[in-house]
Amino acid sequence: MTKLGSKNEPQIETPAKMSSSHSSVTYTDDHDICNFINANLTNSQKIEVLKKLWKPPVECLFPSTKLDGAFCKFCILFQSVDGNVRWGNHQKSGQLCSEKFSNWKHAKEIFNDHNKNKYHLKNMEKAALVSQIIKGNAEKIDLQLDKMKKQEIIENRINLKPIIETVVVCGRQGLALRGHVNSERVIIESESKEDEDQNQVIFRELLKHRATCYDENLKEFLCKSKINAMYTSARIQNEIIDICNGLILENLKSQIKSSLYFSILVYETDDIAYIEQMSICIRFIDLPEYTIKELFLQFVPLQDLTRRGIATAILNFLNSLVLNLNLMRSQGYDGAASMSGKFNSVQAYIRELYPTAIYVHSTAHSLNLAASNSCDFF
Structure with missing residues (x-):
């Protein structure tokens, strides 16, 4: 050679x-x-x-x-x-x-x-x-591809921002995100009398209003984007809601950790689809103001309705927030035997693991029982 x-x-x-x-x-x-x-x-x-x-x-x-x-x-x-x-x-x-x-x-x-x-x-x-x-007259291919990817990310963020803001507005005001039409393209400019008279769901109407009034970029995106990349589907809405949920929990978690000690309040109920779930709230002292705060954290679906199953679901959720459960000072439930029983109940199982978390009968539930019983006399 x-x-x-x-x-x-x-x-x-x-x-x-x-x-x-x-x-x-x-x-x-x-x-x-x-x-x-x-x-x-x-x-x-x-x-x-x-x-x-x-x-x-x-x-x-x-x-x-x-x-x-x-x-x-x-x-x-x-x-x-x-x-x-x-x-x-x-x-x-x-x-x-x-x-x-x-x-x-x-x-x-x-x-x-x-x-x-x-x-x-x-x-x-x-x-x-x-x-x-x-x-030296052109950049390397990997750099060109990297720039193209970065530009695509920037454009996607610009397109997603108004959609995320609309989902947040609907969430804050308790407005419906979905209706009879969820997967079709948002109608911006009516092409027929039928399109003009069609009443889209509130989420889609808010997007239409924004695109029509002042957001030209959103208008172009909603009109020209690919049918499988409009970011207005139910799946994308749920993903945005999950991300917002994570951000809110992170904020609440930092507040709870700053106060050290905390208590939990748990209530059981079923939703409109008859899925059994728990509403978990937390109570703590806001140290800068020395005021008592009571915050709702999450609805947690229940798969196991036994005492141990409910207690395990509560502890798993609190562990997912990376809270030190040894700082838990009380636990509040209703007066049902499965929740408040002395020996074989949710509170007994949790207190066995964390002795400082004493059981307190929920005052809100006590008030509800008092109001309900007083109505029996009229």
């Missing part, structure tokens, strides 16, 4: 100089293109080969002195490593790519067809891009 190139240029190892005779003329060159079939070269080395590529003199009929045939320099240097050239990478390369071309009778037609092939055009694009990168 012989090394080519000056001290400042990339070093390429090629076969030793080879001789081939045609018409009593001998040619030798290490940069014969056939020497680089399936060669593993760096981009810098590929550009050097293109610069120093051997060209035959007039007496020589063949562009390769070693194999007496023609090759495509771009497809030799820039085709995939495994030699696959076709779309889908199922067909191996052939003449002009990895095998010599010597059928000169049909050379013109074959050369023209090769120049039109998509894989040949793609390899020419690769060569031009690599050449620009080596010269």
Whole structure:
């Protein structure tokens, strides 16, 4: 093997100089293109080969002195490593790519067809891009892709911001996010009398109002975005709500931790779908103001309605907030035996693990019982 190139240029190892005779003329060159079939070269080395590529003199009929045939320099240097050239990478390369071309009778037609092939055009694009990168006129491909990704992220954030703000407004005001039409495109400009008279759900009407009045970017996005990337579906709404829930819990968690000690209040109920769930509240002292705060944290669905199952669900939720349960000073429930019983109940199970969490009958539940019983006399 012989090394080519000056001290400042990339070093390429090629076969030793080879001789081939045609018409009593001998040619030798290490940069014969056939020497680089399936060669593993760096981009810098590929550009050097293109610069120093051997060209035959007039007496020589063949562009390769070693194999007496023609090759495509771009497809030799820039085709995939495994030699696959076709779309889908199922067909191996052939003449002009990895095998010599010597059928000169049909050379013109074959050369023209090769120049039109998509894989040949793609390899020419690769060569031009690599050449620009080596010269410093273009950034590396990974940097270009990184910039494109960053730009896509910025655009997605701009498009998502008004949708997130609308979901938050609906959540704060207790307005409906969904209705009879949830998956279709938000109607901004009515194309028919039927579209004009259609009453969309509040969430979609708020988006329409914002896009119509002042937000041109939102208007363009809602009208031209892909049908599977409008970010107004029920799934996206639920994801936004879950993210907001996480942010709110993080804020409340920091308040609770700053006060050290806390108490929990838990009530059981079922929702409109008859799913049993707990509402978990927490009570603590806000130290800067020395005021008592009582905050609602979360609805937690129940899978196991046994005493141990309910207690485990409560503790798992509190652990998910990374609270120190040894600082829990009381636990408040209603007066049901399963919750407040002395020996085999939720409060007994929790107190066994955390003795300082004494049980207190919920005053809110006591007030509710008093009001309910007083009504029996009227």
